[in-house]
Amino acid sequence: xxxxxxxxxxxxxMARTRRTLLQSIVSPVITTSLYFIVFGAAIGSRMQEVNGVxxxxxxxPGLIMxxxxxxxxxxxxxxIYFPKFTGTIYEILSSPISMIEIVIGYVGAAATKGLxxxxxxxxxxxxxxxxxxxxxxxxxxxxxxxxVSFSLFGFMIGIWAKDFxxxxxxxxxxxxxxxxxxxxxxxxxxxxxFWQTVSHFNPVLYLxxxxxxxxxxxxxxxxxxxxxxxxxxxxxxxxxxxxxFKTGYKLKN
Amino acid sequence: xxxxxxxxxxxxxxxSGFKALKGVDLDIEQGEILALLGPNGAxxxxxISIICGIVTPSDGTVTVAGHDILTDYRKTRSIIGLVPQExxxxxxxxxxxxxxxxxxxxxxxxxxxxxxRILKDLSLYDKKDTMLRQLSGGMRRRVLIAKALSYEPKxxxxxxxxxxxxxxxxxxxxxLVERLRANGVTIILTTHYIEEAEEIADRIGxxxxxxxxxxxxxxxxxxxxxxxxxTVELAEPIGVIPDALSxxxxxxxxxxxxxTYEFDSSGERTGISSLLSALSQCGLRVKDISTEQSSLExxxxxxxxxxK
Ligand SMILES: Nc1ncnc2c1ncn2[C@@H]1O[C@H](COP(=O)(O)OP(=O)(O)O)[C@@H](O)[C@H]1O
Ligand SMILES: [Mg+2]
Numbered sequence: 017x018x019x020x021x022x023x024x025x026x027x028x029x030m031a032r033t034r035r036t037l038l039q040s041i042v043s044p045v046i047t048t049s050l051y052f053i054v055f056g057a058a059i060g061s062r063m064q065e066v067n068g069v070x071x072x073x074x075x076x077p078g079l080i081m082x083x084x085x086x087x088x089x090x091x092x093x094x095x096i097y098f099p100k101f102t103g104t105i106y107e108i109l110s111s112p113i114s115m116i117e118i119v120i121g122y123v124g125a126a127a128t129k130g131l132x133x134x135x136x137x138x139x140x141x142x143x144x145x146x147x148x149x150x151x152x153x154x155x156x157x158x159x160x161x162x163x164v165s166f167s168l169f170g171f172m173i174g175i176w177a178k179d180f181x182x183x184x185x186x187x188x189x190x191x192x193x194x195x196x197x198x199x200x201x202x203x204x205x206x207x208x209x210f211w212q213t214v215s216h217f218n219p220v221l222y223l224x225x226x227x228x229x230x231x232x233x234x235x236x237x238x239x240x241x242x243x244x245x246x247x248x249x250x251x252x253x254x255x256x257x258x259x260x261f262k263t264g265y266k267l268k269n
Numbered sequence: 270x271x272x273x274x275x276x277x278x279x280x281x282x283x284x285s286g287f288k289a290l291k292g293v294d295l296d297i298e299q300g301e302i303l304a305l306l307g308p309n310g311a312x313x314x315x316x317i318s319i320i321c322g323i324v325t326p327s328d329g330t331v332t333v334a335g336h337d338i339l340t341d342y343r344k345t346r347s348i349i350g351l352v353p354q355e356x357x358x359x360x361x362x363x364x365x366x367x368x369x370x371x372x373x374x375x376x377x378x379x380x381x382x383x384x385x386r387i388l389k390d391l392s393l394y395d396k397k398d399t400m401l402r403q404l405s406g407g408m409r410r411r412v413l414i415a416k417a418l419s420y421e422p423k424x425x426x427x428x429x430x431x432x433x434x435x436x437x438x439x440x441x442x443x444x445l446v447e448r449l450r451a452n453g454v455t456i457i458l459t460t461h462y463i464e465e466a467e468e469i470a471d472r473i474g475x476x477x478x479x480x481x482x483x484x485x486x487x488x489x490x491x492x493x494x495x496x497x498x499x500t501v502e503l504a505e506p507i508g509v510i511p512d513a514l515s516x517x518x519x520x521x522x523x524x525x526x527x528x529t530y531e532f533d534s535s536g537e538r539t540g541i542s543s544l545l546s547a548l549s550q551c552g553l554r555v556k557d558i559s560t561e562q563s564s565l566e567x568x569x570x571x572x573x574x575x576x577k
Contacts, residue, residue, distance in 0.1 A: 018343070018376040019376075020372075020373045020374075020375075020376045020377060020378060021373060021374045021376055023373060024369075024370050024373030025374070027373075028362075028370055031362075035361060099359075102357055102359070102360075103357035104357050104358065104359055106321075106323050106351070106353055106357065107371065107374060107416070108374070109321075109322050109323045110321040110322045110346060110349070111374040111375055112342065112343040112344075112345075112346040112347045112375060112376055113374065113376075114343075268323065268324055268325050269283055269284065269323075269324045269325070
């Protein structure tokens with residue numbers, strides 16, 4: 017293992033994060049606060065409880081997931097896309113480092129940033145609503161696994177993307193509908209049966225449900241299934257990444 | 270001694286189908302300075318990129334210090350330093366950080382003293398906290414060199430190091446190359462300037478259209494390349510070349526007003542003065558004289574012609 021290289025890439029990425037820290041934290045905090053004011057306080061006060069949890073508290077895990085997914089995909093993809101775009105990737109490619117080390121450096125940094133921002137959202141949420149965490153260990157497990165697997169997913173997007181438009185395709189166009197239709201703001205029992213079935217094809221439902229279960233013990237799907245879904249997603253992303261490095265796909269001519 | 274870099278049948282077809290390298294064989298000796306001379310598009314950067322791991326070869330093998338570049342890439346890439354042709358640097362990093370970053374990527378523990386020395390050697394030390402995007406082209410080239418030296422490579426590739434570089438950097442660069450050579454570093458540099466190769470190389474390889482046309486000791490090659498042409502403009506046109514001038518195998522052109530003479534500028538006798546006196550003995554009045562070194566292009570044409 018080339019630990020110095022992992023350390024260098026990780027530190028380099030975290031330095032980039034520090035330079036943009038204010039904007040990367042302030043903007044999600046403001047957005048989330050707005051959600052709580054609108055859905056938690058204004059509308060939420062007229063809504064009935066969902067499975068014994070106040071509406072504002074019910075949506076908190078979903079909002080944290082929304083931010084976490086966006087942050088991880090955004091950072092994971094940008095971290096590798098940018099050197100590809102400017103050409104500085106030559107240095108990574110000509111260094112004595114393996115695929116695993118590159119991934120640990122970039123994905124580790126993206127996940128770290130996602131977790132920092134996610135934790136800040138959690139703290140922000142606690143100012144607006146009563147948050148209880150019934151299964152702290154499972155909560156952290158879901159939190160970390162989601163951060164790692166979606167940072168890796170972002171990393172793959174960064175390698176695949178030919179231009180900034182493709183880079184933004186997932187965070188802007190694909191993730192929001194999946195999160196909004198994935199039970200972040202409602203329990204899927206509230207949907208007509210047809211849409212309940214459709215929802216089960218949405219991977220984000222499993223994430224949000226499992227994460228929410230670790231807070232309030234209420235879930236749309238069995239938490240074990242949720243955990244297996246996250247693990248499965250991680251394995252798929254790892255396999256694709258391994259293939260990318262083996263073939264040099266879009267990294268090497 | 271076994272060559273430090275050994276290239277066999279190296280072939281590259283890009284995805285476009287374009288064949289940039291067509292079976293290159295080349296041995297680079299430990300401690301030498303090899304200049305790869307070739308026009309744009311010859312395949313120089315492609316060859317270097319394959320050895321460094323940036324481009325995947327289509328066929329052939331490369332070993333560095335006996336290690337295969339594909340199966341033993343950790344060993345080979347720790348030995349190799351690369352100063353790329355393009356001035357690609359992170360905009361928002363400082364000079365010192367980006368050099369330290371390169372050292373880390375190559376698995377070396379931090380060594381601020383060494384980095385300080387490298388920055389001083391390259392006249393970059395007073396700029397160590399400057400953002401890279403604020404540097405001029407020449408300064409960026411220095412930073413790229415500092416990055417490549419930060420992990421003390423044994424083999425250094427310099428891809429067109431002096432393209433678009435000012436005179437002072439060029440001088441610094443030659444001094445640096447001399448110092449590195451004194452420390453036993455093997456240096457491969459590419460260029461399309463003959464003078465550059467002439468200045469510092471021990472051996473010169475000529476590459477064109479993805480093939481190595483020749484590799485020779487600089488001295489031997491410079492003799493070959495030393496052919497010059499002298500053009501004599503006559504005041505009055507002549508119909509035929511006088512017999513007395515036949516030993517000089519002149520050619521006549523420009524409607525009888527221009528005589529061309531080819532000679533070897535590195536030879537003991539160029540024959541110029543005797544030709545000039547022969548001209549006046551024949552009663553020809555000379556209006557103007559110019560000499561011209563055969564250009565790199567001419568040499569390529571010649572080499573490619575010989576290769577056929
Ligand atoms: N990624 C690529 N795809 C297709 N052709 C390429 C690519 N990179 C370089 N080439 C072509 O390969 C040839 C050799 O290029 P290069 O190795 O950069 O030459 P040099 O460095 O000697 O100028 C050129 O004709 C160039 O256009
Ligand atoms: Mg080139």
